[in-house]
Amino acid sequence: MSARRRAGALLVLLGLAVLALTLPAAAQDAAKEPAYRAFPLLGSRLAVWAIAQLHLNFAAFILGVPIFAVIIEIIGWRTRDARYDWLSHEFVKLTFAAFSTTALLGALLLFLFAGYYPKFWTYMSSIFFPTYGIYAALFFAETFTVYLWYYGWDWLSGPRKGIHVALGVLSNLFGTAILLVANSWVTFMISPAGITESGALKGSVWAAINNYTWMPINIHRLIANIVFGGTIAAAYAAFRFLGATSDEERARYDWMGYIGNFVALSAFIVLPFAGYYLGREIYAFNQTMGITMMGGFMSWLWIIQAILIGVLFLGSNYYLWLGMERIPGSERYRRYVPMMIGILAFGFMVWATPRSMVITLDEARAMGGTHHPVLGFLGVMSAKNTAVNMMILTTFLSFVLYRRANRISTRSWAGAGMLIQWAALVAAAVVVIFYGVYGYFVESLVRIGFSVYQVMAVLGAIVVVMAIDIPMFRGARSTGAIRWGTIAPRSQYVLIILAVTFTWLMGLMGFARSGIRQHWHVYGVMVDKSVDAATPAIGYAANVITVVTIVFFALVMFIFWLGGLSDRGQAGAHGHAPAPLIAGGSDEQA
Amino acid sequence: MRVPVGVKVGLVSLVVMGAYSGYANYIPQVQSKPPQELSLEGGHVTPAQLVKAGEEIFHTKGTCEICHRVGQKGTRAPDLAGIGARAGKTKPGMGAKQYLVESLLQPAAFIVEGYPPIMPAVDKPPIALNRSEVWAVVAFLESLGGTVDVTLDDIPATVGAGGGGAAAAEVKIPGDPKAGEAVFMGKGTCLACHIAGKVGAGKVGPDLSQIARIQTPDYIMAKILNPAGRGTVAGYPKGVMPQTFGQTLSAKEYTDLVAFLLTLK
Known part of the structure; x- marks a missing residue:
């Protein structure tokens, strides 16, 4: 990054700080002004929607990537493997380039709120003013820590590497704290707490922060950010792979893409569980809101979500299966692939089956109601929980097979170990299916509890299998080195589709999160009386999400291109170690 | 002619997003409109x-x-x-x-x-x-x-x-929520059957963690004194809740207990 760009980024931060300090005054002025102003051409809602989603996308990326970047750096530091240090630096470089754009979009969002929704902003400030200063301080702390982390990569190497890693950890802690503060604002709008019936703060602001959906969204976003960061980093690597001109470059970006996808997949597997927790808390806060979300006008949104998640599961598995083709010895596991495709495809279909159809009266009479007589049974939570848990188990199996593709255990107890592993997987599948079927015969209150048993069975199987797998394959005999760079090019398009799909999914979930408030700025407290108070239908929302996703990727490509400019013509002069050779040089996956 | 990677990747991305958008526009479109206020007071209506x-x-x-x-x-x-x-x-x-x-x-x-x-x-x-x-x-x-x-x-x-x-009058109960929590956990033995936020573990009766959100003060007060008269919540056994709190609790303990329950939102 040039000195000019650095100065520019600092100016943005300074502007944000001034903004944060002047916002209360702006909010006071706003109280005398009209409740709403109209944004030219687009309308205020669309302007806020687009900028908020773009800001969220960038923020998710710059908060998610450093989490696994520092883990990769620690792996490189402890194993003294320079490849991981290079990779970690590459990942941080990507986020670094996106840092100032995130801040700019955040500032723009604040201007939009203060300018076009002044009454709403005044109200939010009346509750959350004490958190503004904390947010600004955390932002500064994170920025300077990340700057030091990135620019000090070589200065803090060798015996001082521990300090460098600590900086990485610290920047992640500050980043997570920023996430928690920002989440308190958005979750308060969904599930307000700590206020009187007239909306005034009752006591401490902590009660407003610690509302029903705050912690579930903290957890959900933290995991989703890692998935998102992984998919974007993998897509970047895929793009570089497809444009590579040498085997060495292809090998490097094949490996980088694999790591990005591995990170995304690992976090993605647990994301549905965080989603259950969030859904449960929404119901706990307000039954009407929960029912509106799942069974009201938003019910079709979850069918789209099911399709997107189905694509993510199928795509992630397909990428792993393609990746196994470049691993000598993986042939012995090919026979499992048809079975896994079957489970994933069936799970996908079950998850995408709606409970009730929006149909005409004649059609309903012909069908005997709005529920299909046969397929309607697959539209309920019992079937869907079973499907998603089976898909998670299958994806985990894909990963386990990939992990051991070129390794043969030399442990004397390997046979018994594998037997226990298979038993754990089968037992989990039996528990999942048993409670899925049993769920049809009990009341809904009891059925909800079954999902916990299903989740625990899947998580338990994952823990048992990995607890055996790691020691079982330590010091294993290799059947040949992974031929990095020889993976089929279509696999790289899969990585790009995964990134696009996950970004689109984030947009959809953003719409869901806002849409469940319907015509309320703050649910049950502050009514939306603007011209945009109606919550749009899914088609309109999808069009907005697509446009925002296109703009996001256009900006990302531009920023990555800008980031790459500084590297051109000064390879090695940047101060960081050159890219390591990877082609044909590794027996290990990660 | 060799198509640049950027163009190929862009096209794939557009097709994927187009498919998602297309499907979302194909399925039934339901908009949630804000409700209109209806006022019939003072007017004639059939x-x-x-x-x-x-x-x-x-x-x-x-x-x-x-x-x-x-x-x-x-x-x-x-x-x-x-x-x-x-x-x-x-x-x-x-x-x-x-x-x-x-x-x-x-x-x-x-x-x-x-x-x-x-x-x-x-x-x-x-x-x-x-x-x-x-x-x-x-x-x-x-x-x-x-x-x-x-x-x-x-x-x-x-x-x-x-x-x-709009501002609504808040119900003021002249009790001490802290003392009421002690009654809930002690003399009232409510915790044996009910959960109330962070206290209690019983599942014999309904979870009271949000009782003030879903019930009126009138209901809560009457339910303590005359549980059977207020009916039994579906899914829970009938006749378990004692009918004797009106005799066993003092007036202060009763109002303290109500004040505590009204904090559970």
Whole structure:
């Protein structure tokens, strides 16, 4: 990054700080002004929607990537493997380039709120003013820590590497704290707490922060950010792979893409569980809101979500299966692939089956109601929980097979170990299916509890299998080195589709999160009386999400291109170690 | 001609997003419109107009259809077909319109056997129907098999005072919540059967962690003194809650306990 760009980024931060300090005054002025102003051409809602989603996308990326970047750096530091240090630096470089754009979009969002929704902003400030200063301080702390982390990569190497890693950890802690503060604002709008019936703060602001959906969204976003960061980093690597001109470059970006996808997949597997927790808390806060979300006008949104998640599961598995083709010895596991495709495809279909159809009266009479007589049974939570848990188990199996593709255990107890592993997987599948079927015969209150048993069975199987797998394959005999760079090019398009799909999914979930408030700025407290108070239908929302996703990727490509400019013509002069050779040089996956 | 990687990747991405968008536009489109305020006070309205207005509110602002159907059994709430005819026979000593008004404003006062106590009071946010709207909904429900005879005077004048975020009077109970928590965990032995936020572990009775959100102070106060008279929440055993708190608790302990329960939101 040039000195000019650095100065520019600092100016943005300074502007944000001034903004944060002047916002209360702006909010006071706003109280005398009209409740709403109209944004030219687009309308205020669309302007806020687009900028908020773009800001969220960038923020998710710059908060998610450093989490696994520092883990990769620690792996490189402890194993003294320079490849991981290079990779970690590459990942941080990507986020670094996106840092100032995130801040700019955040500032723009604040201007939009203060300018076009002044009454709403005044109200939010009346509750959350004490958190503004904390947010600004955390932002500064994170920025300077990340700057030091990135620019000090070589200065803090060798015996001082521990300090460098600590900086990485610290920047992640500050980043997570920023996430928690920002989440308190958005979750308060969904599930307000700590206020009187007239909306005034009752006591401490902590009660407003610690509302029903705050912690579930903290957890959900933290995991989703890692998935998102992984998919974007993998897509970047895929793009570089497809444009590579040498085997060495292809090998490097094949490996980088694999790591990005591995990170995304690992976090993605647990994301549905965080989603259950969030859904449960929404119901706990307000039954009407929960029912509106799942069974009201938003019910079709979850069918789209099911399709997107189905694509993510199928795509992630397909990428792993393609990746196994470049691993000598993986042939012995090919026979499992048809079975896994079957489970994933069936799970996908079950998850995408709606409970009730929006149909005409004649059609309903012909069908005997709005529920299909046969397929309607697959539209309920019992079937869907079973499907998603089976898909998670299958994806985990894909990963386990990939992990051991070129390794043969030399442990004397390997046979018994594998037997226990298979038993754990089968037992989990039996528990999942048993409670899925049993769920049809009990009341809904009891059925909800079954999902916990299903989740625990899947998580338990994952823990048992990995607890055996790691020691079982330590010091294993290799059947040949992974031929990095020889993976089929279509696999790289899969990585790009995964990134696009996950970004689109984030947009959809953003719409869901806002849409469940319907015509309320703050649910049950502050009514939306603007011209945009109606919550749009899914088609309109999808069009907005697509446009925002296109703009996001256009900006990302531009920023990555800008980031790459500084590297051109000064390879090695940047101060960081050159890219390591990877082609044909590794027996290990990660 | 060799197509640049950027173009190929861009095209793939556009096709993927286009497919998602296309499907989202293909499926049924349902928009959630903000409810319109209805005011009938002071004006002349025929029963037919009232029923029509009530039906509209039932389908829109009232969000009743999320759980209730007319002519179709639901898992969350009773079928309302014929409710106008059977409302007068559901709760002993209560006429049809009184029962319907109570069901809308204090839904937990009487829970139909087999259904969970999840209905919110319709005059409170987020539904926040005003007095005219509650009147119209009662008329619509009466029209489902019964005679429409509800008048505006049957709807309490206080209904809708707190709707839409306007200031509403807060109920002040002259008790000490901290002392009430001690009663809950000690002398009252409530924790043996109920959970209340961070205290208690019993599951014999309903979880009270949000009792102040879903119940009125009147209900909570009456339920402690006369549990059987307020009915048993669906899914829980009948006759377990002692009827003797009116004798065993002092007046202070009772008000403290109520004050504590009202903090559970």
